[in-house]
Amino acid sequence: MIATTYQATSYAGPMIELNSLCRTFGTTHAVDNVSFAVPKGSVFGYIGPNGAGKTTSMRILSTLELPTSGEAYIEGLSSVNDPDRVRGRLGFMPDGFGTYGDTNCIEYLDFFARSYGLVGRERIRRLRWVIDFTGLRPLATKPMRGLSKGMRQRLCLGRALIHDPPVLVLDEPAAGLDPRARIELRHIIRSLAAEGKTILISSHILTELAEMCDRVGIIERGRLLATGTVGEIRRTLQPHREILVRVASDAARAAELISQHEQTKDVKTVDSIIRFSIDDGDAPQIEILRLLCDARVDVLEYSPCDHSLEDVFLQVTKGHVQ
Numbered sequence: 482m483i484a485t486t487y488q489a490t491s492y493a494g495p496m497i498e499l500n501s502l503c504r505t506f507g508t509t510h511a512v513d514n515v516s517f518a519v520p521k522g523s524v525f526g527y528i529g530p531n532g533a534g535k536t537t538s539m540r541i542l543s544t545l546e547l548p549t550s551g552e553a554y555i556e557g558l559s560s561v562n563d564p565d566r567v568r569g570r571l572g573f574m575p576d577g578f579g580t581y582g583d584t585n586c587i588e589y590l591d592f593f594a595r596s597y598g599l600v601g602r603e604r605i606r607r608l609r610w611v612i613d614f615t616g617l618r619p620l621a622t623k624p625m626r627g628l629s630k631g632m633r634q635r636l637c638l639g640r641a642l643i644h645d646p647p648v649l650v651l652d653e654p655a656a657g658l659d660p661r662a663r664i665e666l667r668h669i670i671r672s673l674a675a676e677g678k679t680i681l682i683s684s685h686i687l688t689e690l691a692e693m694c695d696r697v698g699i700i701e702r703g704r705l706l707a708t709g710t711v712g713e714i715r716r717t718l719q720p721h722r723e724i725l726v727r728v729a730s731d732a733a734r735a736a737e738l739i740s741q742h743e744q745t746k747d748v749k750t751v752d753s754i755i756r757f758s759i760d761d762g763d764a765p766q767i768e769i770l771r772l773l774c775d776a777r778v779d780v781l782e783y784s785p786c787d788h789s790l791e792d793v794f795l796q797v798t799k800g801h802v803q
């Protein structure tokens with residue numbers, strides 16, 4: 482078991498880094514030349530369908546698996562060459578974990594606190610903090626067999642946090658949670674990032690992570706297909722924006738004005754609603770609005786119709802399962 486606790490360092494590079502990471506199992510390229518870096522205090526969403534390679538990359542980062550080639554670093558330390566020091570710096574939450582039915586929450590957390598070498602007041606202080614932070618205090622003495630899925634996830638997160646690591650690697654922590662528990666998880670993740678923790682979190686579902694992540698990476702069949710903010714990925718896929726304008730009267734005249742702008746196309750009118758496509762960016766949209774206002778068109782509604790996040794995900798991935 483791990484016997485190192487974290488000592489803060491002056492390291493200023495990315496807290497998580499994968500560099501041309503590859504892992505094959507027989508003929509399966511589970512992770513195929515994946516590279517990305519996550520700066521301190523940010524949340525990176527690792528998103529992909531079943532069998533995409535998320536767990537394998539996370540297990541390599543967390544020192545539980547060796548790569549076929551390439552590098553994985555936590556706070557500049559190699560997960561391959563320096564696993565003991567890496568383990569002291571990260572908390573890993575696996576997508577499934579063994580429970581011990583008769584063990585209660587506090588005993589479970591205490592076991593891991595001792596395994597990380599926490600002693601005396603520091604161990605008590607960390608146990609108290611984790612129990613309070615995860616909201617498990619009312620269940621502290623409850624045997625694990627009686628915990629709901631959401632509570633077990635909190636306990637698993639508590640275990641990952643017990644030694645106060647600067648990096649968290651969370652493999653599908655939202656799987657199986659009800660909507661309220663998902664929202665609570667989102668708050669927990671954001672507050673950990675606000676404290677300066679760096680978080681890699683995986684999911685099958687882009688919408689599940691979009692609001693809590695600073696950046697996302699979409700992976701399929703071991704290959705990283707897109708990285709960036711959700712907005713950046715959306716803009717790459719959708720260089721034109723679809724706009725809807727609803728007017729109080731004289732939609733035909735408004736449509737005529739919109740059509741005259743050189744950056745618009747596909748202008749269509751149904752009753753009082755005009756839909757059109759326009760080059761991305763603020764400037765053309767400002768011009769259109771000004772054009773309509775100057776012509777004294779009574780605009781009741783002006784809204785971009787962006788692709789939904791599901792559409793973005795479906796456009797990037799092809800639905801391949803390996």
Ligand SMILES: Nc1ncnc2c1ncn2[C@@H]1O[C@H](COP(=O)(O)OP(=O)(O)OP(=O)(O)O)[C@@H](O)[C@H]1O
Nearest residue numbers: 506509511529530531532533534535536537538803
């Ligand atoms: N130990 C192993 N032996 C053989 N193949 C493996 C092993 N671990 C993973 N794989 C294969 O590697 C590929 C990637 O699996 P991985 O578990 O990393 O994907 P994932 O994105 O986490 O999927 P899921 O969302 O379903 O958990 C899959 O084809 C899987 O069957």
